[in-house]
Structures are given as structure tokens and as C-alpha cells.
Amino acid sequence: MQYVFQFGPILDRWPEFLYGAARTMELTASSAAIGFVIGIAGALGRSFGPPPVRKAIGVYVEIIRNTPLLVQLYFVFFSLPLLGLRLSSDQAAILALSIHLGAYATEILRAGVESIPSGQIEAAKSLGLKRGQIIRHVIVVPAVRAVYPSLTSQFILQLLGTSIVSAIAAEELTAIANNMAMQTFRNFEIYIVIAVIYFVLVRLCDLLFRLFSHVLFRWKT
Amino acid sequence: MSLREFGLPEFYFLLLSARWTLLLAIVAFVGGGALGLVIAALRVAPAAWLRHLAGGYISFVQSTPILIQLFMVYYGSAFIGLRPDPWPAAAITFCLNSGAFFGEIFRGAIESVSKGQWEAAKSLGLRYLATLRLVIVPQAMKLSLPPTVGFMVQIVKTTSVASLIGLSELSRTATAINTMTFEPILVFGTVSAIYFAMCWPLSVLGRHLERRVGDGRQRPVEL
Numbered sequence: 001m002q003y004v005f006q007f008g009p010i011l012d013r014w015p016e017f018l019y020g021a022a023r024t025m026e027l028t029a030s031s032a033a034i035g036f037v038i039g040i041a042g043a044l045g046r047s048f049g050p051p052p053v054r055k056a057i058g059v060y061v062e063i064i065r066n067t068p069l070l071v072q073l074y075f076v077f078f079s080l081p082l083l084g085l086r087l088s089s090d091q092a093a094i095l096a097l098s099i100h101l102g103a104y105a106t107e108i109l110r111a112g113v114e115s116i117p118s119g120q121i122e123a124a125k126s127l128g129l130k131r132g133q134i135i136r137h138v139i140v141v142p143a144v145r146a147v148y149p150s151l152t153s154q155f156i157l158q159l160l161g162t163s164i165v166s167a168i169a170a171e172e173l174t175a176i177a178n179n180m181a182m183q184t185f186r187n188f189e190i191y192i193v194i195a196v197i198y199f200v201l202v203r204l205c206d207l208l209f210r211l212f213s214h215v216l217f218r219w220k221t
Numbered sequence: 222m223s224l225r226e227f228g229l230p231e232f233y234f235l236l237l238s239a240r241w242t243l244l245l246a247i248v249a250f251v252g253g254g255a256l257g258l259v260i261a262a263l264r265v266a267p268a269a270w271l272r273h274l275a276g277g278y279i280s281f282v283q284s285t286p287i288l289i290q291l292f293m294v295y296y297g298s299a300f301i302g303l304r305p306d307p308w309p310a311a312a313i314t315f316c317l318n319s320g321a322f323f324g325e326i327f328r329g330a331i332e333s334v335s336k337g338q339w340e341a342a343k344s345l346g347l348r349y350l351a352t353l354r355l356v357i358v359p360q361a362m363k364l365s366l367p368p369t370v371g372f373m374v375q376i377v378k379t380t381s382v383a384s385l386i387g388l389s390e391l392s393r394t395a396t397a398i399n400t401m402t403f404e405p406i407l408v409f410g411t412v413s414a415i416y417f418a419m420c421w422p423l424s425v426l427g428r429h430l431e432r433r434v435g436d437g438r439q440r441p442v443e444l
Binding site: 162 | 281284285286287288289290292293296297299300374378379380381382384385392395396399405406409410412413416417420421424
């Protein structure tokens with residue numbers, strides 16, 4: 001039997017694709033924001049915290065980085081209700097994605113923190129800067145700046161990773177595609193369209209991050 | 222309440238299903254590694270259109286989710302008149318996918334071999350492929366070792382996605398056993414431990430190799 005492409009009926013449902021793309025970006029952005037905060041706290045704790053804290057953060061990072069996102073997602077989605085925390089698919093998805101990104105962000109930002117010469121911090125101390133000021137101006141901002149490219153590529157990996165949460169039927173691009181495939185049986189066409197949408201989203205984010213870096217890091221080091 | 226308890230038989234069942242995860246990872250490593258060599262060779266080829274072709278391929282693979290790539294191959298097999306089958310679809314997708322990433326790793330390694338080596342080979346009368354094979358690749362191999370080992374961790378973890386087209390590897394078996402026993406903490410805890418046992422040694426090895434190539438650490442400072 002010859003396969004006949006029919007993109008017409010699929011493309012007619014463009015509002016659903018648009019909605020899915022928006023949901024995907026929403027999931028990515030919110031989990032990235034939470035993950036980024038975890039990452040900063042984790043990197044500071046890993047470099048300057050007391051030994052038990054350093055150890056605990058190290059264990060967290062190693063566990064997350066050496067197990068699949070899908071299993072982390074299942075763990076959050078199926079286990080937390082047993083502990084009395086009832087989560088919707090969307091909430092479980094955001095939680096799992098945030099914990100996931102948090103570990104990678106911790107590792108990336110730690111490299112940034114370690115790239116700051118110790119003399120820099122000692123100089124800030126001798127100038128009488130307060131702890132909060134040192135953390136903010138001497139450590140966090142320069143560290144983020146040093147690892148900005150790695151952070152943005154991690155964001156894009158996170159964007160691609162969100163397709164996994166369709167496994168627990170959280171609402172996003174891939175899940176919407178799966179539903180549409182069940183209704184129309186035009187699976188191949190649908191996934192081609194979806195691939196194109198992801199591609200455009202990734203390129204768009206990449207472009208935005210580049211533009212953003214020009215605005216953000218205009219000043220000289 | 223549940224159909225059965227989570228006991229030793231279930232544990233063995235999970236452990237046994239990990240061999241399919243390992244098999245798929247090995248297929249992806251070998252097939253993707255071979256494809257990666259070809260792609261890297263194209264990426265540094267003298268002809269511009271070959272470089273663009275390989276670059277476009279890498280860009281597509283790295284800018285779309287592997288799950289969607291998997292669905293495209295799986296459902297696309299109907300396009301050439303085949304019945305969708307999880308194993309071939311997963312094997313093909315993972316080879317094509319890791320091939321792009323290996324291509325980038327190898328290209329990076331090839332490009333960090335000094336330009337003088339190319340010129341020397343040329344002046345000795347070696348052609349492009351001979352230069353690659355005899356001069357560049359042997360030197361690049363050492364440089365590409367740490368990221369290659371690091372990417373193997375990525376491959377093992379990513380194989381879990383194949384469960385979503387129905388391949389009965391570790392993750393798929395885990396959801397099946399979870400449905401029967403309703404012990405998610407035990408089931409997914411065990412599965413995480415199995416993945417960890419496969420990935421962590423590779424992670425440690427990758428870091429060790431990287432440190433041998435990289436530089437030393439700076440002294441710690443009090444805050």
C-alpha cells in the first residue's frame with residue numbers, strides 16, 4: 001500500500017499546535033526559573049556550605065544526573081500521592097522538570113563560582129563589602145556571566161526534554177500531538193509538523209539568548 | 222489492594238529487563254559512533270556543500286526532541302510499507318540521534334588538532350581521507366575520549382524514552398510492575414538505582430579522563 005501524505009486536515013488544527021507550543025514554553029520557562037534558583041543555591045552551598053551540606057548537594061546532583069528524566073518524572077508523579085501530596089499531571093511535570101534542571105544548573109553554576117579567583121572574594125572582604133553584597137556582586141553575577149552559554153544550552157535541552165512529560169499526559173506540544181494522532185491516525189504527518197515546531201522554538205530561543213547576552217553583558221570585564 | 226507484592230521475583234524481573242536497556246545503548250553507541258565518524262569527516266570536508274549537509278543534519282537532530290524523532294521513525298515505517306515495530310524503530314532512531322552528537326564530539330576533537338598537521342600531511346602528498354585516517358584521527362581520538370564517555374551516560378539514560386513506543390526495557394517494565402504492585406517508591410527507587418549503577422561508573426570515568434586532559438583546581442576560600 002502506498003502511503004499518501006495528507007497535511008491539510010492536520011494544518012487546519014493550527015490553533016491546537018499554537019496552544020501546545022505556548023504550553024511547552026510555559027513548562028520550560030517555569031521549570032527553568034525554579035531550576036535556576038535551585039542551581040544558584042546549590043552552587044553556593046556546594047562551594048561555601050558546611051561539609052554535610054556540600055555532601056548532600058553532591059548526592060542530589062549525582063543522582064539526578066545519572067538517572068533518566070522519565071524515571072524521575074514517574075517517581076514524582078506516582079510516589080508523591082502516597083506521601084499525601086496530590087499533584088495534577090501539570091504540577092508533577094513542573095516539579096520533576098525543576099528538580100531535574102536544578103541539578104544540572106547546580107553543576108554548571110558551580111563551575112562558574114569556581115572560576116572566580118579567590119583573590120576577588122578576599123579583595124571584596126578587605127574593602128568591607130557585606131556578605132550579601134559579596135555573594136551578589138562578586139560571586140553570583142560574575143559566575144552566571146561566566147557560564148551563560150552553558151546555561152542557555154541547558155535551557156534548550158530542557159525545552160526538548162519537556163516532550164517527555166507527555167508520558168503522564170501533562171498538557172504540552174507532544175501530548176497534544178499524541179491526542180491528535182489518536183483522533184486522525186495521521187501520525188507521521190503530525191509528528192513531522194511537531195518536529196518543525198520544536199525546531200522553530202529552539203532556533204528562536206537560541207536567537208533570543210544571543211540578543212539577550214548583548215544587552216545583559218554589555219559592560220566590560 | 223494490589224495485584225501482587227513487590228518481592229524478589231519483581232526485583233529480578235526489573236534487573237533482567239535492564240539488559241534490553243544495555244543492548245539498545247550498545248547498539249546506539251556502536252552504530253552512532255560509526256555514523257558520527259562519517260558525519261565528522263563530512264563536517265571538515267573540503268567541499269562546502271558536504272559541510273552544510275552534515276551541519277543541517279546535526280542541527281535538526283539537536284533541535285528536536287528524541288521522542289519526536291522516535292515517533293517519526295516508528296510511524297514513518299508505514300510510509301515505506303512496513304509494520305511499525307518498536308525494536309528496529311528504536312535502534313534506527315538512537316543510531317541516527319547519537320550519530321549527530323558523536324559527529325559534533327569528533328569534529329571538535331579533529332578541529333583541535335593543530336592545522337600544521339594538515340599542512341604537513343598535504344606536503345607529504347596525502348589525500349584528504351588518508352590524512353584523516355593516518356594523521357588526524359589517531360591524535361583526535363585521545364581528545365574525544367572524555368566527551369565520548371560522558372555521552373555514553375546520556376545514551377543509557379535516553380534509552381528510557383524508547384519505552385514510550387512500547388519497547389520493553391527497564392522503564393517500561395517498571396511502569397508495568399508499578400501498575401501491578403502499586404509500590405511506586407520501591408519500584409522507581411529500584412529502577413533509579415539500576416540506572417545509577419549503569420551510569421555512575423561511566424560518569425566518574427569521564428570526569429577522571431577529563432581531569433587528565435584539563436588543568437588543576439584553585440585553592441578553596443572562606444566566605
